[in-house]
Amino acid sequence: MSSRCLASLLIFGVAALTLSACDREERHSRSKPVGETVPAGESPDTIWPGGSVPAALDPRAKLYDNNAPAISQGQQLYMQMNCVGCHFHGGGGMGPPLMDDEWRYGGRIDQIAASIAEGRPNGMPAWRDKLTDDQIWKLAAYVRTMSGQPSKDAVGSRAEGMSTTTPATLAPREPAHSSDTAGQ
Amino acid sequence: MPGVFHGGVMRRVGKACLVAVLCTATVALSGCNRSADKQAPGKVIAGSPPAANHAVLAAAASPADDGNWTMPGKDYGASRFSGLNQINPANVGKLALSFTFSTGTTKGFEAPPLVVNGTMYIVTPFPNILYALDLTKPGAPTKWVFKPKPLAASQGVACCDVVNRGAVYDAGKIFFNTLDGQTIAVDANSGQQVWRTQLGDIQKGETITMAPLVAGGKVLVGNSGGEMGVRGWVAALDEGSGKLAWRAYNTGPDKDVLIGSRFKPFYAMDQGKDLGVKSWPPDAWKIGGGTVWGWLSYDPETKLVYYGVGNPGPWNPDQRPGANKWTTGVFARDISNGEAVWYYQTTPHDLFDHDDINEIILADMPWHGQRRPVMFRPARAGFFYVQDRRTGQVLSAAPFGYVNAYKGVDLKTGMMMPNHDKDPKVGRVVRDICPAAPGLKDWNPSAFSPLTGLVYIPHNNLCMDFGAMEANYISGTPYVGADVKMYAGPGGNRGAFTAWDPVNQRKVWEIPEDLPVWSPALVTAGGIVFYGTMDGWFKAVDARTGKQLWRFKAGSGIIGQPISYKGPDGRQYIAFVAGVGGWSGAVVSGNLDTRDPTAALGFVNAVKDLPMKTTAGGMLYVFTLPR
Numbered sequence: 001m002s003s004r005c006l007a008s009l010l011i012f013g014v015a016a017l018t019l020s021a022c023d024r025e026e027r028h029s030r031s032k033p034v035g036e037t038v039p040a041g042e043s044p045d046t047i048w049p050g051g052s053v054p055a056a057l058d059p060r061a062k063l064y065d066n067n068a069p070a071i072s073q074g075q076q077l078y079m080q081m082n083c084v085g086c087h088f089h090g091g092g093g094m095g096p097p098l099m100d101d102e103w104r105y106g107g108r109i110d111q112i113a114a115s116i117a118e119g120r121p122n123g124m125p126a127w128r129d130k131l132t133d134d135q136i137w138k139l140a141a142y143v144r145t146m147s148g149q150p151s152k153d154a155v156g157s158r159a160e161g162m163s164t165t166t167p168a169t170l171a172p173r174e175p176a177h178s179s180d181t182a183g184q
Numbered sequence: 185m186p187g188v189f190h191g192g193v194m195r196r197v198g199k200a201c202l203v204a205v206l207c208t209a210t211v212a213l214s215g216c217n218r219s220a221d222k223q224a225p226g227k228v229i230a231g232s233p234p235a236a237n238h239a240v241l242a243a244a245a246s247p248a249d250d251g252n253w254t255m256p257g258k259d260y261g262a263s264r265f266s267g268l269n270q271i272n273p274a275n276v277g278k279l280a281l282s283f284t285f286s287t288g289t290t291k292g293f294e295a296p297p298l299v300v301n302g303t304m305y306i307v308t309p310f311p312n313i314l315y316a317l318d319l320t321k322p323g324a325p326t327k328w329v330f331k332p333k334p335l336a337a338s339q340g341v342a343c344c345d346v347v348n349r350g351a352v353y354d355a356g357k358i359f360f361n362t363l364d365g366q367t368i369a370v371d372a373n374s375g376q377q378v379w380r381t382q383l384g385d386i387q388k389g390e391t392i393t394m395a396p397l398v399a400g401g402k403v404l405v406g407n408s409g410g411e412m413g414v415r416g417w418v419a420a421l422d423e424g425s426g427k428l429a430w431r432a433y434n435t436g437p438d439k440d441v442l443i444g445s446r447f448k449p450f451y452a453m454d455q456g457k458d459l460g461v462k463s464w465p466p467d468a469w470k471i472g473g474g475t476v477w478g479w480l481s482y483d484p485e486t487k488l489v490y491y492g493v494g495n496p497g498p499w500n501p502d503q504r505p506g507a508n509k510w511t512t513g514v515f516a517r518d519i520s521n522g523e524a525v526w527y528y529q530t531t532p533h534d535l536f537d538h539d540d541i542n543e544i545i546l547a548d549m550p551w552h553g554q555r556r557p558v559m560f561r562p563a564r565a566g567f568f569y570v571q572d573r574r575t576g577q578v579l580s581a582a583p584f585g586y587v588n589a590y591k592g593v594d595l596k597t598g599m600m601m602p603n604h605d606k607d608p609k610v611g612r613v614v615r616d617i618c619p620a621a622p623g624l625k626d627w628n629p630s631a632f633s634p635l636t637g638l639v640y641i642p643h644n645n646l647c648m649d650f651g652a653m654e655a656n657y658i659s660g661t662p663y664v665g666a667d668v669k670m671y672a673g674p675g676g677n678r679g680a681f682t683a684w685d686p687v688n689q690r691k692v693w694e695i696p697e698d699l700p701v702w703s704p705a706l707v708t709a710g711g712i713v714f715y716g717t718m719d720g721w722f723k724a725v726d727a728r729t730g731k732q733l734w735r736f737k738a739g740s741g742i743i744g745q746p747i748s749y750k751g752p753d754g755r756q757y758i759a760f761v762a763g764v765g766g767w768s769g770a771v772v773s774g775n776l777d778t779r780d781p782t783a784a785l786g787f788v789n790a791v792k793d794l795p796m797k798t799t800a801g802g803m804l805y806v807f808t809l810p811r
Contacts, residue, residue: 079653080656081658081661082655082656082658082661082662082663084662085411085661085662085663085664086340086662088780088783088784088785089667089782089783090777090780090783091777091778091780091781091782091783091784091788092774092775092776092777092780092783092784093343093774093776093783093784093785093788094340094341094342094343094344094662095340096774096775097775097776097777097783099777100777102775121336121337122337122339122340123336123337123338123339123340123341124340125661130658165780165781165782166779
């Protein structure tokens with residue numbers, strides 16, 4: 001094989017590698033078993049008997065937290081999936097508020113993702129068969145904007161809807177729950 | 185003394201009319217009479233009608249008082265009139281607490297206590313615990329407790345707090361509904377379950393919050409979930425077995441709605457075949473709402489049951505062009521087989537969530553020289569309807585507060601005349617719509633006294649901004665499509681308590697209230713009207729003048745139904761449960777965040793101050809006169 005041929009093969013190979021590396025969306029496709037990617041077992045608890053250590057923050061949290069496109073798409077999903085019908089623009093209604101400093105099942109992004117995926121017994125539906133894990137993470141990222149958790153350069157300065165709610169850039173950061181290590 | 189307004193009020197009325205958007209001939213002067221709110225509480229605006237010329241109870245539906253209180257409305261005619269008269273304007277100031285009982289719940293408490301022969305029965309909000317208290321013993325100790333254990337998940341599909349509007353007693357059994365869609369019969373003596381029937385499905389967003397009506401050997405129950413894209417119905421169960429006798433849907437083909445040869449709607453707008461399909465976009469009727477979460481009345485003479493139908497879904501009206509039959513109207517049905525006899529659509533193609541589920545009071549009234557069997561309907565859209573209950577013909581429909589969303593009711597065609605300036609459209613926000621979504625008056629029933637001929641109406645004075653948007657139907661989730669923000673109406677008072685003369689269609693007196701009045705009313709033969717406020721005041725006012733005679737501060741805001749009964753000791757008692765919540769009080773019972781004006785379908789914006797004025801509770805209070 002000539003060296004020119006080798007070189008072109010090499011270039012082709014690098015290009016293929018590069019292309020596949022960019023294809024992040026495909027990794028989070030609907031066909032993948034959800035349990036592998038959504039932190040389904042992420043506990044909202046803060047008591048660990050016998051000195052066990054709580055799980056570290058899921059590494060994928062970094063991909064979504066403070067990620068402007070993820071937050072923006074999460075906001076669209078929040079409207080389209082009717083989250084807004086129960087939690088409204090963070091003040092709550094049928095469901096609890098999301099803009100305050102109280103988190104029944106944990107305010108960490110992976111804990112919120114787990115609550116969305118698995119549901120909670122007092123009325124929160126389980127969305128894992130309706131949404132992809134990528135969508136669930138994006139929703140969780142948006143939910144955290146209501147209590148002002150992400151950095152202000154990652155959030156939209158105006159709401160998608162017509163409501164007269166405060167823009168996310170002005171949302172004050174609520175004190176984090178003791179289990180919330182994402183902002184620390 | 186018809187039409188007596190003293191000069192000062194008249195002048196101010198005139199000013200208010202100039203400011204108001206509309207004041208047509210059909211929208212009576214009283215509709216624009218907001219300035220009257222500013223006068224001293226209880227000030228008489230007009231005189232009571234003379235006794236010979238006022239409305240009385242429908243005799244067959246409202247028998248003489250036996251001292252018990254067996255159903256929320258007191259009787260089939262929903263009078264909420266107690267025939268007891270030991271407590272009167274002269275001695276009511278001495279009313280003293282007899283006993284209290286904590287129900288252990290902290291959600292909106294809308295149910296009344298029931299009293300049957302020395303036992304009191306109370307059903308709580310979710311988890312719908314049924315208590316029996318022994319009134320023959322000091323302190324009314326618990327006789328038994330029945331826990332139906334409804335599914336916890338049902339809390340997630342109940343639009344406006346996890347309320348229950350009461351139980352019913354009949355023939356040795358207590359009947360009530362659970363939030364997760366069951367109807368249960370319990371032996372009144374032993375507290376043992378007799379039967380239970382699953383009627384609603386929370387997977388579809390159906391819950392049950394209403395109190396059943398038990399009549400003619402049937403238990404009538406309807407579903408809730410008009411904000412969840414359910415299909416509304418009313419079902420009749422056999423009183424003895426709990427087996428389904430019939431179920432009538434409020435949308436869909438005539439055969440599902442139980443419309444047959446006997447169906448004779450009075451107005452042309454309600455006549456035609458399969459209107460429950462044709463007045464909707466294809467298949468929209470399957471998720472179109474039209475629930476029955478309010479009140480049913482029954483006329484034992486004609487064997488007809490009357491009930492109002494809830495709002496069409498979604499709230500965004502652009503997604504459901506058409507009249508949306510048979511939502512936001514009132515049905516008369518034969519109780520034996522459910523067959524529809526007549527129907528009247530109060531607001532065709534409802535735009536503002538103006539459910540028509542409010543109480544229907546059965547009365548007999550002089551009308552143009554004749555006595556007519558009528559029904560009174562202080563409706564959510566803001567008009568006080570007087571209708572012939574044999575045919576559905578509207579005799580009068582005057583606004584009992586400030587209304588700008590409609591121009592009035594055309595009495596020839598029966599049609600509500602919309603004000604197109606207020607039509608919601610996707611992508612724009614329409615401001616200053618009055619009344620707001622909860623209506624000029626919501627579910628909390630009025631009381632009617634045959635002694636004064638007046639209807640005592642607890643109600644709201646709220647307006648709203650409404651932004652419609654596309655709603656996405658996903659079963660078991662909200663199907664609304666609107667951003668709403670409510671606030672106080674003209675005058676700044678968010679509620680009012682109004683005494684209404686149904687014959688002359690006018691206010692007799694009115695008490696402005698700072699907060700929306702979400703508590704039902706009770707009127708007694710002693711000439712006293714009782715109601716509660718959302719900050720916890722339980723008030724007794726003179727039925728003729730509205731003058732406040734006595735008040736008591738409860739531990740939580742009051743949205744529960746007050747009752748009056750004769751105790752085993754022969755004395756007259758007054759009882760209610762204080763426990764703020766419901767749609768109006770969800771900001772407290774659900775611990776909502778007041779920084780979001782759209783929270784709880786926009787109600788939070790109107791009651792931001794409530795968390796500083798009251799806290800959640802669920803306490804029964806019982807009063808009597810000292811010996």
